[in-house]
Every structure is written in structure tokens, then in C-alpha cells.
Amino acid sequence: MNFDKKNITKEEINEIAKLFSNGDVEAFNFLYKIYSKKVYRFCLRMLESDYVAKDAFQETFIRIYEYRSSFNGQNFECWLYTTARHTCINYIRRRKNTTSIDNIEVSFNPKRHLSIGIKEQIEEKLNQLPIALKEAFILRDMEDLAYDQIADILQIDLSLAKVRVHRARLKLKELLKPLLKEINEAT
Amino acid sequence: MKRHNLLFRYLDGEITRDEDKTLRDIIKNDPELGEDFQSFLEIDYQIDKINNETEYPEDFINEVGLKISNKIVLDNELSIMRKQVRRQYATRFVLIPALIAVVFFTFLISIQNPEINLLTFSNQTLKSKTNSISSTDNKKFIHQSNLPNNKTNITKNSIINYTFNSEEPTQLQKIEQNIDNQSIGDNTDFSSELSIISSNQTDSINQYPYFVSTRQTENNDDPLTQNDKITDKHKFIPKQMQSNALSNNNPYNEEFSINPIIQNITSNIFQTTLINNSNIEINSLFGSDVAQIGVSSANQIVSSFTQSFAAEIFAGTSLGLETGFMEFKANTKKITDISAKPSKSGLNGFSLLEQDNNSSENPVLIRIEGIEVINQRIFWVGFFFERNFLNIQDINISSRISLGATDNGVISSLKLLAKYNLTRGIVLTLGTDARIFEGSFNENQINRINSAFSLIYGVKFTF
Numbered sequence: 170m171n172f173d174k175k176n177i178t179k180e181e182i183n184e185i186a187k188l189f190s191n192g193d194v195e196a197f198n199f200l201y202k203i204y205s206k207k208v209y210r211f212c213l214r215m216l217e218s219d220y221v222a223k224d225a226f227q228e229t230f231i232r233i234y235e236y237r238s239s240f241n242g243q244n245f246e247c248w249l250y251t252t253a254r255h256t257c258i259n260y261i262r263r264r265k266n267t268t269s270i271d272n273i274e275v276s277f278n279p280k281r282h283l284s285i286g287i288k289e290q291i292e293e294k295l296n297q298l299p300i301a302l303k304e305a306f307i308l309r310d311m312e313d314l315a316y317d318q319i320a321d322i323l324q325i326d327l328s329l330a331k332v333r334v335h336r337a338r339l340k341l342k343e344l345l346k347p348l349l350k351e352i353n354e355a356t
Numbered sequence: 357m358k359r360h361n362l363l364f365r366y367l368d369g370e371i372t373r374d375e376d377k378t379l380r381d382i383i384k385n386d387p388e389l390g391e392d393f394q395s396f397l398e399i400d401y402q403i404d405k406i407n408n409e410t411e412y413p414e415d416f417i418n419e420v421g422l423k424i425s426n427k428i429v430l431d432n433e434l435s436i437m438r439k440q441v442r443r444q445y446a447t448r449f450v451l452i453p454a455l456i457a458v459v460f461f462t463f464l465i466s467i468q469n470p471e472i473n474l475l476t477f478s479n480q481t482l483k484s485k486t487n488s489i490s491s492t493d494n495k496k497f498i499h500q501s502n503l504p505n506n507k508t509n510i511t512k513n514s515i516i517n518y519t520f521n522s523e524e525p526t527q528l529q530k531i532e533q534n535i536d537n538q539s540i541g542d543n544t545d546f547s548s549e550l551s552i553i554s555s556n557q558t559d560s561i562n563q564y565p566y567f568v569s570t571r572q573t574e575n576n577d578d579p580l581t582q583n584d585k586i587t588d589k590h591k592f593i594p595k596q597m598q599s600n601a602l603s604n605n606n607p608y609n610e611e612f613s614i615n616p617i618i619q620n621i622t623s624n625i626f627q628t629t630l631i632n633n634s635n636i637e638i639n640s641l642f643g644s645d646v647a648q649i650g651v652s653s654a655n656q657i658v659s660s661f662t663q664s665f666a667a668e669i670f671a672g673t674s675l676g677l678e679t680g681f682m683e684f685k686a687n688t689k690k691i692t693d694i695s696a697k698p699s700k701s702g703l704n705g706f707s708l709l710e711q712d713n714n715s716s717e718n719p720v721l722i723r724i725e726g727i728e729v730i731n732q733r734i735f736w737v738g739f740f741f742e743r744n745f746l747n748i749q750d751i752n753i754s755s756r757i758s759l760g761a762t763d764n765g766v767i768s769s770l771k772l773l774a775k776y777n778l779t780r781g782i783v784l785t786l787g788t789d790a791r792i793f794e795g796s797f798n799e800n801q802i803n804r805i806n807s808a809f810s811l812i813y814g815v816k817f818t819f
Contacts, residue, residue: 192435194428201421206412213410223413227420234424288406291399309368310403316368335364342395349395 177203179246186245190237200245201230207312208253214307215257217296225260229253247321250314254304254322261300287348294344298337305330306337363393367400454792455768459757637674639664641771641814643789659683660789660810664740668818672744678758681735682791682808690728734793736762742773751776765794775816783816 177185182203188196208229213222232252240248295303301323308319320330342349362379365371371379383390643660659682666676738760746753756771773787792807 192428192432194425194432197428198421198425201424205417205421209412209417210407210410219413223416226417230420230424234428287402288409291402291406310400311407335360338364338367338396338399339360341399342392345395345399349398352398 179244182245183242186240186248187242190240190242192237197234204246204249205230208249211250211253211307211312212257214292214295214311215254215304216260217292221260221264225253225256229256232256244318244321246314247318250308250312250318250322251324258300287352290348291341291345294341297344298340302333302337302340305333306341309334310338359389360392363389363396366393367396451766451792451794455759455766458768458770458790458792459759637664637666637668637676637816637818639666639785639814639816641680641785641787641789641812643810643812660791660812662789662812662814666740666742672752672754674740674742676740676742677737678740678760679735679737681733683731683733690726692724692726734762734767736760736767736793738767738769740769762793767791767793771812773812781818783818785812785814785816787812 182200185196185199189200205226209222209226212225212229213219216222216225229249229252233249236252295306298306305319305323308314308322309316314322316330316334317327319334320327323330323333325333362371362375362382365375366379383393639662641662641664643662660680662678662680664676664678666674668674738758740756740758742754742756744752744754752775754773754775756769756773758767758769758771760767760769769789769791771787771789773785775783775785778784789810789812790807791810
């Protein structure tokens with residue numbers, strides 16, 4: 170298998186993933202090179218915090234290695250994102266069970282008191298979405314996955330995956346309405 | 357949300373040309389939807405921008421990748437080491453004990469050979485018992501057995517007489533035992549067949565002072581009286597041995613057993629009879645595997661042939677030389693190298709690579725690993741030991757243990773053979789063969805220790 174090839178198909182990715190599941194270190198390096206930043210970005214959007222995202226990212230790839238024999242050879246990308254999603258959800262649950270000092274109102278939150286940029290506002294509004302809509306939106310509009318892949322990762326029907334993405338878009342549009350109005354007026 | 361379906365199809369890049377025209381017409385007539393359309397496009401643009409501007413902790417990501425890579429390399433090395441240890445374990449702690457176990461159990465089967473010349477034992481040991489009695493009593497008994505000299509002289513319901521004469525000529529004891537050749541078995545109670553014969557069955561017991569009934573030794577509450585008659589089929593023992601019988605509390609004490617045949621079988625199972633004249637045997641066996649057993653199910657042995665030369669050194673016992681081969685299917689790693697050389701027909705100054713495996717100087721472009729099944733024959737030579745352990749009418753059942761060497765390792769085989777005498781000197785053979793051997797053909801051999809269970813059939817010539 171030529172790991173230096175630029176345009177690689179999903180079938181080839183799956184073949185390489187099979188080599189990885191048999192313990193091929195070169196195959197792992199190749200897959201890691203392709204997917205490490207995507208997975209980190211996904212963890213970062215899901216968990217909002219750099220530190221937690223790093224932990225979840227690391228745990229995702231350790232799980233991928235430890236459970237490599239369970240890969241069925243069908244769709245490595247879905248399998249990877251599913252693992253990342255489960256890891257992130259575990260972190261979110263853990264966070265809910267503990268009281269973070271950031272959530273205490275007396276603490277100083279610069280985002281609430283200072284003028285912030287468009288990027289930060291979009292990220293903030295994105296975090297206000299329910300988790301089911303948020304993860305669907307991230308997978309579709311940020312990670313550019315197809316609806317059938319999203320359905321596989323979220324383990325839901327294809328139609329439900331579409332509904333969740335559409336609802337997330339509409340909800341985000343409503344949340345960002347003041348900001349978008351400002352942008353339109355400015356332009 | 358239905359109003360926005362066309363918008364979402366546009367954002368997802370799934371819209372058709374007709375749908376695109378319809379969408380533009382709707383937006384023209386619905387300013388609110390047009391505003392939403394602009395908002396979605398703006399969000400989409402900002403999301404792309406956020407993605408592009410995301411800062412990645414490169415050092416952290418590289419560190420994680422490196423750690424996992426190192427772990428994979430380490431785990432692979434550990435896995436190889438474990439496989440080597442398992443292989444060594446299998447060779448040292450499975451193969452060798454298995455060989456020892458096979459030899460041991462075959463030995464056990466061989467020595468517990470019920471096919472013993474019963475008459476030979478009975479003659480010899482009966483004499484010794486008689487002498488033992490006389491020495492204890494200081495009265496010489498003269499053994500006057502009329503036991504036949506060999507087994508073939510025993511016929512159904514034949515009468516075997518043991519006669520003990522004491523020095524006193526008037527005291528004559530005669531034991532008569534009815535031997536039913538067909539009913540002799542391990543559990544046959546010959547004692548029940550014993551009767552003391554006298555000219556007058558109504559004579560009282562004290563006419564036979566040298567024998568007492570075991571009833572006297574077992575049950576003191578029921579002693580024999582002067583009026584007891586000999587017709588009672590008690591077990592009788594020589595009177596001079598009575599004290600021993602009582603002290604041992606064993607009416608079946610072998611010293612005065614009235615059942616010499618069974619007694620001798622149980623006490624002399626390790627004895628064999630040497631046959632002076634040896635037979636030379638040539639045996640050819642063919643085999644077809646019916647089962648793969650043991651540690652190497654990946655390999656298959658499809659057929660085998662064995663030729664043996666043996667000499668019968670004892671009755672039913674042969675020792676000889678065995679040689680043969682197995683046709684063996686084995687899974688091995690197949691590595692295919694595809695080499696390439698620069699093509700002369702370069703395009704725009706670039707040289708192209710084309711496949712060329714003819715020259716070893718060309719660099720390997722790609723190496724493909726696979727598995728292929730190869731056919732291999734293993735030849736072996738070894739010694740074997742064979743022993744008959746059961747006769748069923750004209751069929752002899754025997755076991756054969758062999759130990760030999762191949763060019764790849766050692767081989768051990770245990771055969772169970774049923775032999776039928778077709779004519780004088782020609783024996784048909786049918787049986788099973790369990791083999792365990794070590795075989796490898798090259799460094800890519802996947803499994804080394806192998807075992808198989810075969811059906812074998814053949815013919816044996818004896819001279």
C-alpha cells in the first residue's frame with residue numbers, strides 16, 4: 170500500500186485501516202496524519218475547552234488503537250468519529266456531574282462583559298444549541314460529512330439526521346440574528 | 357422548515373438546476389426567505405472561516421501520535437516474542453510430553469495383554485502351589501495333574517483332575533474341576549464348580565482329614581458336623597493351611613486357591629511366553645486423514661504411506677523398522693516484490709516507472725504479503741514396537757508405537773490395527789493412525805507442530 174499517495178479514496182482508507190487493525194504502525198501514522206486535526210477540531214467544538222478537548226482527543230486515539238480489532242473494515246471515518254463522539258459525550262456527562270468554578274455567577278466572564286468578535290459569538294451560540302442538534306450541525310457543516318455518515322455516527326435514521334441538521338441551522342440562525350443584522354448593516 | 361427545504365438543499369449542494377431556478381423565484385417573491393438565505397450563507401461562510409482559522413496544538417498532536425506509534429511498535433515486538441515463547445512452549449512442553457505419554461500408554465496397553473497362554477501358567481503354578489503345600493505340612497503331596505500340555509487340547513466341558521497323594525496311601529484326595537473353555541472369563545467363579553469326588557458321595561467329611569470346608573473358617577456358629585455330607589459344594593481347602601486362611605481372613609488365599617487359572621491370570625499378567633522361532637513381517641499401509649487435531653488446524657495432511665519391516669520377537673510382539681511419507685499442505689507467507697525501472701519514454705522531462713522484475717538491480721516498488729498453500733512431502737524413518745492385545749475370533753487387535761525422524765524434526769505415531777488372516781502368510785489390516793510431528797519448510801512456515809488422525813488400510817506378509 171502506497172501511503173504517500175495524495176488523492177486517496179475511502180476504499181483505500183478502509184484498506185489501510187484494516188492494516189492498522191492488524192497492528193501496522195505505518196498505517197496508523199498515515200491515518201493519524203489525515204484525521205488527527207479533524208478529530209481535534211471535532212472535540213474542540215463539542216467540548217468548548219482546549220484542555221478538555223486535548224484529553225478527549227488523546228483518549229479517542231488510544232481507544233481507536235485499543236479497540237482496533239473491533240473495526241469491521243467498512244467505514245473507518247464513521248468508526249473514528251463515533252469513538253470521538255462517545256468520548257466527548259463522556260466528558261460532557263462528567264462535567265455535568267461536577268460543579269465547575271467557571272459556572273459560578275460571581276466569577277468574571279469576559280465574554281459576557283466585553284465586546285467580542287463574530288467568531289467568538291458564533292462559537293458561543295453554537296454551544297447554546299442542545300447537544301443532539303449541536304453534534305449534528307458540527308458533523309455536517311463543520312466536518313463536511315454526508316448525511317448517511319452522520320446517521321451512522323449518531324446511530325439514528327437518515328431522515329432524523331437531516332431533521333437535526335436543519336433544526337440546528339434554523340436555531341443557530343435565530344440565535345445569531347442580531348449579529349447577522351449588524352453584519353448586513355455594516356456591509 | 358418545509359419553506360427552507362430548498363435552501364438547505366442549496367447549502368448541502370444537492371439542488372438541481374430546476375430547483376435552483378424555483379428557489380430564486382421564491383426568494384424574489386419572499387423577502388423574508390431571502391433574508392434567511394443571506395443569513396445561512398453568512399453563517400456558512402463564517403463557519404468555514406472558523407475552521408480555517410482554528411489553531412491546532414501541533415506539538416501535542418505530534419506527541420500523541422508518536423506515543424501511540426511507539427506503543428504499536430512495542431506491542432508488535434511483544435506479540436512476536438509471545439508467539440516465539442508459545443512456539444517454544446508447544447515444542448518443549450506439549451510435543452515431548454505427548455510423545456512420552458503416547459509411549460507410556462502404549463506400554464500399558466501392551467503389558468496388560470490378556471492373551472496369555474493360560475494353560476502354560478496353570479501347569480507351572482499349580483505345581484508350585486502343590487509343592488508349597490507339601491513343604492508346609494511336611495507331608496509330601498505328589499502332584500498328579502492331568503492338565504493338557506497346550507491350550508488346543510482344552511475342549512468344552514473337558515474334565516481336569518488334580519490329584520493329591522499324601523504319604524499315607526489310604527488318604528487320597530481328588531479334586532475335579534470342570535473347565536468350560538468357552539465360559540472362562542475374568543469373573544468366572546471356578547470355586548463353585550469344585551466338588552470333591554469320592555467313590556461314595558455320602559461319605560462323611562472326616563473321611564477326608566486333609567481338607568476342610570471354608571464354611572468352617574468363615575462361620576464358627578455353623579461348624580461342620582460328622583453328619584455333613586461331601587455333596588455340599590463348599591470350597592475346600594487343605595486342612596494344613598487352615599490357620600493361614602483364618603489369620604488372613606481370606607478364603608480365596610492364593611496359596612490354596614482352587615482356581616489356579618484365574619488366580620494365575622491376576623497374579624501373572626506381566627508374564628509372557630517366549631516363542632523361540634521368530635516370524636519376519638512386511639507390512640504396507642496407506643492412510644487418508646479424517647481429522648485434524650492438536651495445535652495446527654491450519655495445516656492439512658491429505659494422505660500417507662507407510663512401509664514396515666518387522667520381526668516377531670515374542671508371541672504377538674514385533675519390533676521393526678518403519679518408513680513412509682505424508683503429503684502435507686501447509687500455509688506459508690507469500691511475499692511478492694514488484695520492481696520498477698525508469699522508462700525511457702519520459703514525458704516533459706519526467707521519467708516514468710514501469711514494472712520490471714527481471715533485474716535484481718531495479719528497486720522494489722511495492723512488496724505484497726499474502727498467504728499461499730504449498731504441497732510438501734515429509735519422509736520419515738523410525739523404529740516401531742507392535743503388540744497384539746486382543747483376539748476376537750480370527751481378528752487380532754494390536755497397537756503400534758513408532759518414533760522416527762524426518763528432515764524437519766521428529767515424528768511419533770500410534771496405530772491401532774485390526775488384522776484378519778486372509779490366507780496363511782497374508783494378513784489384511786485396517787486401523788487408525790494418530791501422528792504428531794514437527795515440520796517446517798522455510799522461515800515463513802506459519803505452524804510447526806502438527807498432528808493428524810487417519811484411517812489406514814493395508815496388507816501384511818509374514819514369512
